[in-house]
Amino acid sequence: xxxxxxxxxxxxxxxxxxxxxxxxxxxxxxxxxxxxxxxxxxxxxxxxxxxxxxxxxxxxxxxxxxxxxxxxxxxxxxxxxxxxxxxxxxxxxxxxxxxxxxxxxxxxxxxxxxxxxxxxxxxxxxxxxxxxxxxxxxxxxxxxxxxxxxxxxxxxxxxxxxxxxxxxxxxxxxxxxxxxxxxxxxxxxxxxxxxxxxxxxxxxxxxxxxxxxxxxxxxxxxxxxxxxxxxxxxxxxxxxxxxxxxxxxxxxxxxxxxxxxxxxxxxxxxxxxxxxxxxxxxxxxxxxxxxxxxxxxxxxxxxxxxxxxxxxxxxxxxxxxxxxxxxxxxxxxxxxxxxxxxxxxxxxxxxxxxxxxxxxxxxxxxxxxxxxxxxxxxxxxxxxxxxxxxxxxxxxxxxxxxxxxxxxxxxxxxxxxxxxxxxxxxxxxxxxxxxxxxxxxxxxxxxxxxxxxxxxxxxxxxxxxxxxxxxxxxxxxxxxxxxxxxxxxxxxxxxxxxxxxxxxxxxxxxxxxxxxxxxxxxxxxxxxxxxxx
Ligand code: GLN
Numbered sequence: 001x002x003x004x005x006x007x008x009x010x011x012x013x014x015x016x017x018x019x020x021x022x023x024x025x026x027x028x029x030x031x032x033x034x035x036x037x038x039x040x041x042x043x044x045x046x047x048x049x050x051x052x053x054x055x056x057x058x059x060x061x062x063x064x065x066x067x068x069x070x071x072x073x074x075x076x077x078x079x080x081x082x083x084x085x086x087x088x089x090x091x092x093x094x095x096x097x098x099x100x101x102x103x104x105x106x107x108x109x110x111x112x113x114x115x116x117x118x119x120x121x122x123x124x125x126x127x128x129x130x131x132x133x134x135x136x137x138x139x140x141x142x143x144x145x146x147x148x149x150x151x152x153x154x155x156x157x158x159x160x161x162x163x164x165x166x167x168x169x170x171x172x173x174x175x176x177x178x179x180x181x182x183x184x185x186x187x188x189x190x191x192x193x194x195x196x197x198x199x200x201x202x203x204x205x206x207x208x209x210x211x212x213x214x215x216x217x218x219x220x221x222x223x224x225x226x227x228x229x230x231x232x233x234x235x236x237x238x239x240x241x242x243x244x245x246x247x248x249x250x251x252x253x254x255x256x257x258x259x260x261x262x263x264x265x266x267x268x269x270x271x272x273x274x275x276x277x278x279x280x281x282x283x284x285x286x287x288x289x290x291x292x293x294x295x296x297x298x299x300x301x302x303x304x305x306x307x308x309x310x311x312x313x314x315x316x317x318x319x320x321x322x323x324x325x326x327x328x329x330x331x332x333x334x335x336x337x338x339x340x341x342x343x344x345x346x347x348x349x350x351x352x353x354x355x356x357x358x359x360x361x362x363x364x365x366x367x368x369x370x371x372x373x374x375x376x377x378x379x380x381x382x383x384x385x386x387x388x389x390x391x392x393x394x395x396x397x398x399x400x401x402x403x404x405x406x407x408x409x410x411x412x413x414x415x416x417x418x419x420x421x422x423x424x425x426x427x428x429x430x431x432x433x434x435x436x437x438x439x440x441x442x443x444x445x446x447x448x449x450x451x452x453x454x455x456x457x458x459x460x461x462x463x464x465x466x467x468x469x470x471x472x473x474x475x476x477x478x479x480x481x482x483x484x485x486x487x488x489x490x491x492x493x494x495x496x497x498x499x500x501x502x503x504x505x506x507x508x509x510x511x512x513x514x515x516x517x518x519x520x521x522x523x524x525x526x527x528x529x530x531x532x533x
Contacts, residue, residue: 002135003265004126004170006158008204010146010195011177015212018071020175020239021141022078023249027258029079030249030277032270033136037075038087038129039068040122041143042150046092050429057305061459061511062087065435071141073309077514078249086129091150094121114153122157136267146174146198159203167207168266174199174206175239178213178221187215189225196229207264208235208257216240235260246281246515250274280516284319292318292530293326295347297367299360301329309510310353310381316518317526325526332363340370349377349529352384354461354508358407365391372496377528379521380504382462385494386416388504389466389474392496396477399470406464415474417467419490433460437485439492439507445482446503447493450520458492458507466491466506501528 005024009017018039025035041048048056049067060073064084072083098121102112130138142158144151162170176192196206209231211217217225217238226233237255242248252258253274262269294314300306311327318325328347335343344350350371352364364384368391371378380388386404393402393415401408404416425431436457441448448454468489471481483493483505496502503521513519 001165001169002130002138003168003267004161004165005137005139005173005261005265006162006170006204007139007141007173007175008146008155008158008199008206009142009144009175010198011191013145015175015177016239016245017141017143017175018069018074019078019245019248020173020210021071021139022074023252024173024257024261025075025079025081025139026249026277027252027274028137028139028261029081030253030272030274031258031262032272033267034134035079035137035139036081036087036130036133036135037072037079037083037139037141038089038126039071039075039141039143040126040154041069041088041090042148042154043090043143044092044095044150046090046096046429047088049432053300053306054303057303058308059461060309061434061461061508063436063457063459067430067434067461069143070305070308071143073312073511076511077312078246086125089122089125089129091153094118094125094153097121097125115156118153119157119160122154123161126157126161137265146195146202152202155199155202155204162204167264171207171261171264172199172204173208173210175210175212178211178217178225180213180215187213187217187221189221189228192225193228200230206231208237208260210237210239212239212241214241244282244285246277246285250278250282277516281319284322285324288318288322288324290323290530291326292321292323292349292526293328293347294349294351294526294529295328295330295344295367296351296353297330297332297335297364298353299332299355299357301331307353309508309513310351312515313510313513313519313522314351314526316513316515317522317524319515320518320523321526321530323526323530330367332360332367335363335366340366343367344370344376347376348532349379349525351379351525352381352387352504353510354382354384356383356406361387361407365394369395372499372502375500377501377525377532378499378504379525381508381510382460382506385504385506386464386466388494388502389415389470389479392474392477392479393470396479397470397473399473404464413470415467415470416464418463419465422463432463435459437492437507438487439483440486441493442480442482445480446495446501446524447482447505447521450503450524452520458505458509459511460507462506466494500532501525 058070066085068088222236364387393399399413402413403411
């Protein structure tokens with residue numbers, strides 16, 4: 001049976017619980033332990049797939065086709081854990097399952113209640129996520145902040161699990177804020193005391209406190225927090241604000257969090273440390289001397305979290321090429337207003353990410369035209385590929401008003417359209433083409449030199465497809481179809497022949513990039529961009 005580490009958060013949201021959980025996962029893996037990480041989200045949506053990116057940030061897609069919370073992206077970027085459907089548990093999923101059981105008559109005669117039925121379902125889904133995987137440790141992150149009404153059933157479930165499994169098998173880590181009050185020039189422990197007080201009211205005594213702060217915590221402050229929160233002073237760990245998230249596992253290691261956790265759960269280190277991570281990620285990032293400027297043209301640009309995996313994958317491409325990145329986040333409507341030249345004149349590479357709905361599409365098309373004509377390295381992803389196809393159809397093939405039927409149902413040239421199987425679908429949740437699908441790559445092409453293999457698998461999240469009726473005319477004008485899904489003959493990757501680096505894919509490569517294993521397309525996109533002047 002695996003050991004469990006439950007991670008809760010207090011005082012305020014956005015303290016970086018996801019990154020903290022991923023960093024703890026990394027730390028445990030570096031000691032030779034096999035782990036997985038689960039995210040519990042207390043909202044009622046079954047998954048975040050139906051939420052607007054402005055509400056929720058990016059929807060992260062797994063190999064098995066789950067639309068999940070973006071924290072699962074951190075888990076996969078930091079660790080080797082392969083996460084899937086079972087790793088994101090929402091209140092929606094829990095209630096859905098309990099209500100379906102009730103309708104089938106499985107609780108016949110009983111009143112169905114939060115305790116024990118909802119809490120039992122939470123416990124069983126947590127346990128199921130690690131079944132048969134031969135894991136040493138399961139990390140469970142509880143979304144939200146202690147004190148929220150909607151997270152209470154999850155808190156109660158982990159309280160029960162901690163008690164049932166016993167202290168050597170289940171521990172609690174609480175991430176909290178220790179603010180610095182400028183005018184008083186003092187670090188304040190009271191919010192943390194209150195937050196832990198709230199946890200203890202629910203019946204959870206944290207074993208370790210991770211204290212987010214902008215100033216380093218001295219011994220006295222740590223001792224005070226320890227005394228008031230009923231934890232050992234060595235278990236008060238500083239989590240100083242960091243410029244670089246990939247340094248966080250190293251700061252935990254320095255403070256002995258690895259040994260502390262192992263002692264508490266009674267496991268032994270088998271081998272290893274974080275030396276490779278330090279060398280391959282941190283040292284290379286710190287040593288990079290050049291800067292490459294990349295424009296990301298999106299429509300949810302003002303929210304930092306909307307394109308999380310894209311920004312991270314770009315940084316990974318930078319690490320591989322020993323360059324720092326300056327990412328210019330450009331709202332596509334600004335391009336429509338001010339023109340591509342004004343917005344893009346000093347960038348070295350242009351990326352158009354995925355998206356839904358008509359707003360912003362024309363600005364993206366203008367940016368792509370600019371990249372094509374001025375031979376600026378270009379990477380298009382999902383909607384970025386679809387808009388590249390529209391741009392090429394309109395401006396190179398002369399197909400006036402070519403469009404995707406997503407934006408204009410009556411377009412004379414539906415170069416992007418729905419497959420028959422998608423036309424029948426009425427429900428929105430979980431019904432796109434989701435998850436891993438195969439792609440065969442033609443050679444010699446830029447994509448083949450990036451991947452160095454003919455058969456790849458990548459993650460998808462879309463409804464619309466390249467319309468194969470336009471293949472011939474596009475190819476005759478220089479649009480090279482270099483990647484195909486062999487089972488359904490769907491276009492997966494396009495390139496432009498007469499261009500230094502213009503690659504666009506229907507899938508989302510950003511979901512499979514890691515700082516120490518950058519995705520080949522991002523690596524080569526940054527390489528080409530860093531050479532563009
Ligand atoms: N809206 C497009 C589709 O559904 C593209 C989706 C995306 O970019 N993820 O096909």
